[in-house]
Amino acid sequence: MRLFSRRFEQPLHDLFNEHAQNLLGGAELLSQILGQPLRDRARALPRLHDHAARSLELTHRISNRLADSLITPFEAGALHDLAMTVSDAVNAMERTAELASAQGAGTVPDVLLEVAGAIERSSEIIVEALWKLQKVKELENYYVEIRRQRRHADRLTLRATLELYEKGGAAADLMRARDLIESMERIAAHLDQTGRLADLLRVKAP
Structure with missing residues (x-):
């Protein structure tokens, strides 16, 4: 199945590829930030x-390309929805890193670093x-x-x-730590939804 018309195929395809690569870059950077000492996290946030x-x-x-596509x-x-969900995942990564930097937490628990690894793998x-x-089947x-x-x-x-x-x-410490855990749960949920949307495109393909 050809999902994109010839007129718009390459630009849209390139934009989605760039979107996904940006997601993966964010996931890798989140893992780095969580693994850093507290004093170094703020410097990596930008x-x-x-x-x-x-x-x-x-x-x-x-969105603009889709509005003009055939x-x-x-x-x-x-x-x-797929593009928006990828963006939501990156925003959740940003929020998680901000929480880890602003809370004054010391070393992030190893189990959360493992979660960050699973997030990286999902992004890959x-x-x-x-x-x-272009070949959703x-x-x-x-x-x-x-x-x-x-x-x-x-x-x-x-x-x-x-x-x-x-x-x-x-x-207060328990609540701050719980906020960080929940923020990482949201990232995983957004990535899972991205997979669901990709699978829906496959199922609905003629």
């Missing part, structure tokens, strides 16, 4: 802000999947892989939550 700004710009450009309303809507899968948008296995990473991230964040409550401490 780079992640750049990824978020770039994501917003690419989403807007994709594809069905369903395909345009699904592709628009999304890069691979968005390369296939080939997307059959991508959501299965993204879903596996989501389940892995869910198990890790549950473990992080249980460890947090077992450790105890001041209520």
